[in-house]
Amino acid sequence: MPSSLRVVRFRSGDAPEVLAQAWRLRYRVFKEQLGWEINSADLLEFDGFDRNAIHCAVLENNRVVGYWRSLPTTDTYLLEASFPDLLGGQVPKSASVWEISRFAVAPGAKRSREIGKLLVREIAAFGRDVKASELIAVTDPVFERFVKLCGLRIERIAGPMVVGKGHEGDVEAVVILCNIDAPTLEAVGLSLHAA
Template sequence: MHGLRYRVFKERLDWEVQTGGEMETDTFDDLKPVYLLLKGSDWRIRGCVRLLPTTGPTMLRDTFPALLGEAVAPASPDIWESSRFALDLPPSTPPKAAGGLAQATYELFAGMIEFGLANNLTRIVTVTDTRMERILRLATWPLSRIGKPQPVGKTEAVAGFLEISHASLLRIRWRGRLNGPVLWQPILGLPHGPCG
C-alpha cells in the first residue's frame, strides 16, 4: 500500500510527501487508521484510502487549516476523515464505468460509504485537489465545500464533506455498475441487490 502511495503521490502527481525508499508514509499512519484496500484479480493492491476519526489529529485540522476558511475543523465521532485515496491500475484494466471513471473508483467510494454506514457515520471530511473534486461529482458523490480552494504545492486543494447515506451508496453502486457490497464482510442492514 505504501508503495502504491509512493507511485501515485510522489512519482505521478509529484506531491511533496515523506518518502523512505519507494514508500510513502506520514505521521497519520502512526495513528492506527482504518485502511480500505482494493485488490486486483492478480491479488496486488491496486487502490487504497485511509480513514481516521476526527476526534483525534487530522490532516485538515493539523496540516491544512487554511482550507477551513472561517469554519471550525470537525471533531465528532460521526465524522471521519479520508485521505490518501489512490489508484494504480494496469493498462489492461476493464472498460470504464459511467462518467469515464474506472470501476475501481466506484468500488473504493462504495467501500468508504459501506464502512461509514457500518460505523454510524454521517459524513466523511476530506482534503483533496480540485481534480478529485470533479471525479467525485462525476461519480454522483459530490463534495460539499467547507472553504475556497487554495494553492497547495503544485495543485489547488479544497476541503469538504461527503455524505454517508443509503442513498449515496445506491447512487454509487448504480453509477459504477456494482451489484452489492464491496467490503469483504457484508454489512448487515445494507441493501445488497442490484441498483437501478
C-alpha cells in the first residue's frame, strides 16, 4: 500500500527543514534536470523571493516530493522583477492577484502524476483561501499543458518567448492566468468556500 501524501503550506521561518528540502528539490529540477541558468549554492536553489513567499510542499514519508511558492503581487515578485518584458512591462500589482512559481515534482518520483495533480489542486485551494481573484505564473509550455490536463481553467496571456538556455536548448516561457471562481474550483473538485 503506498504511503500517504501530505500537503503543507508555510512561511520561510515556520518550517526551515522542509524549506531546505524544497530548495534541494528545486536545485535537482531546475539546475540539474532542466539546466536553467539560475543562482544556486551547495546543491540548493533559492532566491530573494523566498523570504516573503508562502510555500507549499507535498510530503511523502516526511520527504519533500513536490513544491511551489506564491507571492503577492503587491510585493516584488518573479514575473515583475525577472520577466516584465513578457507582459510589455504591464505587470499586475493588486492584493487580489498572487503569483505562483517554482512548481516542481521530484525527478523519478513513482507517483509523480498524483503529486503534480495534488499540487495543482492545492494552487486552486490556495487562491480561494487567500481570497485571490486571479493567480498568475510565468512557466514553460509543458507545465501549461499539464495544468490544463489537471482540469485547472487557465488562459495564456503572453508568450511564448525565449528567456534563457537549458540542457535542451532555448527555454521558452509563457504567462498564464487563472481566475479563482466557482467553475475553476469545481473543475479540480473544490467548492468556492473552504470546509
